[in-house]
Amino acid sequence: MRHFRNTLLGIGLAAIAIVGFGCSGAPIGDSNGSSGDGSGNIGLQGSGASFPKPIYEKWVNEYQKINPKIRIDYQSTGSGAGQKAILSRTVDFGASDDPMKDEDLAKADSDLIHIPTVLGAVVMTYNLEGVDKPLNLTAETIAGIYLGEIKKWNDAKLKADNPDVNLPDAEITPVYRADSSGTTAVFTDYLAKTVPAFKDKIGASKQPNWAKGVGIGAPRNDGVMGQVKQTPNTIGYVEIAFAKANNLPTALIKNKAGKFVEASIENVSAAAAGTASEMPEDMRLKITNADGDSAYPISSYTYILVYKEQKDAVKGKALADFLWWAVHDGSKYANDLHYAPLPEEVVKKVEAKIGMITADGKPLHQGSEK
């Protein structure tokens, strides 16, 4: 008996030693291996934002019809995970709704490029019995609800913006994302930009410090939608593609020009067009609260992240070709899937960016193929 116990103890200690040693080792996973499987097929791995998943899948499908030798695998793991994956080089491209922060970019061992692919928006959806006209909301009222300052649907501020709507005397329950999310980043960026109290108390981030005792959290877009759909007197924010596909009621939001605008693809495009000239060299641009009469104020770009210098010329070329195709021929699929295509001006800048992708210092994509 004693002999056994000692043996087991010994094995346990050995395990601890082995695992302890493993902990100090190098990160696992490295995709810089072979680029093909011998038959000439090229495999590309990508992961990140869940919001553009439907259009990325469509692109991959369509692109494969034209180029059967290229296999692209996109996994929607979330924006943060996409940034992490490209930083650790476990994928060939990452995807994120939120442009990377300077401090995260600094962690990359070589230059990372942001390629905007399409635009989306965050919409406010709600569950109010007997209200079939779209609500009018402003940054102040939305912030007030999430701060817990506007507690009831028949609050004077809400009534003032919605004179024709019979708002009930019921407590508002705001719903927010319980996970870290690019959607939350866009939503809070807009409110922090426009409402100082929101900036001070909650702030803009992928997972901010929500006001205590206000509202409920739910994971992912479908979680928020589920709670809003099932719980009376709730309000929540979800991606526009999600709301459109599920026929959710969406509020009109007052934009910078003072107009209440609908969350539509056209109005998101208007926000992009109004800010296209501000697009910086590194393409990291937030377009919440944009100028323009019809600009929808909670709009955003979504990005693909690639290394400027590709370690594998064959894979790098395939990736550059795919990106080029996506922002040109691929843009025609955007509308049907409730995304806004890039404005012409931005496409020009993206072309220049794709031209900067190199392997061994040589560019992998030579300008226009049209």
Next chain:
Amino acid sequence: MAKTGTLGDKIFRSILVVFAATIILIVAAMIVMMVWNSLPSISRFGLGFLTGRSWQPASDIYGALPFIYGTIVSSLIALVIAVPISLGIAIFLVEQAPKSVASPIAFMVELLAAIPSVVYGLWGIFVLAPFIRNYLGVFLQDYFGWLPFFQGRLTGIGMLTGGVIMAIMVTPIITAVVRDVLEVVPTTQREAALALGATKWETTLIVLKNASSGIAGAVVLGLGRALGETMAVTMVIGNAPQISPSLFEPAYTIASVLAANFAEATDKLYLSALIEMGLVLFLVTFVVNAFAKVLVMGVARGTNAAKQT
């Protein structure tokens, strides 16, 4: 036959030792991994991690208390509801029901145990939450509203809903184990009790007393399931890290916060805090199990003493 002899036995024994060792290896590996990866968080927050009430990833403030509270309270609600029901079902199946009734009910209980957690969660959102919002919650507020547990806004999403859904999930487990335990209590004991003129009720009490350590074990198994339950609870508990006496208010459990945030925790300290949270869940489960073991031992000693007198 003779060929296998001592060598065969030795090989057989070594194989068994290897199997037994895997368990130790896995547990050891998990503890070491978790402690190692939570070091940044442990060194930064120390014991304050366990008592901190604030969870703010954006400002790198991590306190686990709301999650520990949510995990324990929701599990307790589950047990308070599930244990009497499970005992009732098991006693009925073993002591009262004719076979023609017992087998379909037993089958249904087992079926309940096989339903995936996410299905419970959906059912929770679509059926249970509206039921609590429109009926149960209103009833509790009307008659017991003076208690702090039943005050505040009634959305149908919160601690109570999480606890009730867990109760439904652990009921089949507790029932199945208690049924097996009751079945192994010798029939002679029941016959002896009945022969001495005991009623069915008194006989059942005697059977329960003799099976008490097994019943306690069943409850611990159920509690283990409740503590670690993730998906269904995440969908109905409201996921807000707060400590509120009201059972209608949203809460958060350790398993839920891990499930919702693990993939997106890119910051090193954040990841470390989440892993430490996993470690805390591990410890909570360990302490609860140890406590239950002591309880079972105490009960077992009690029954032995009873037998001797």
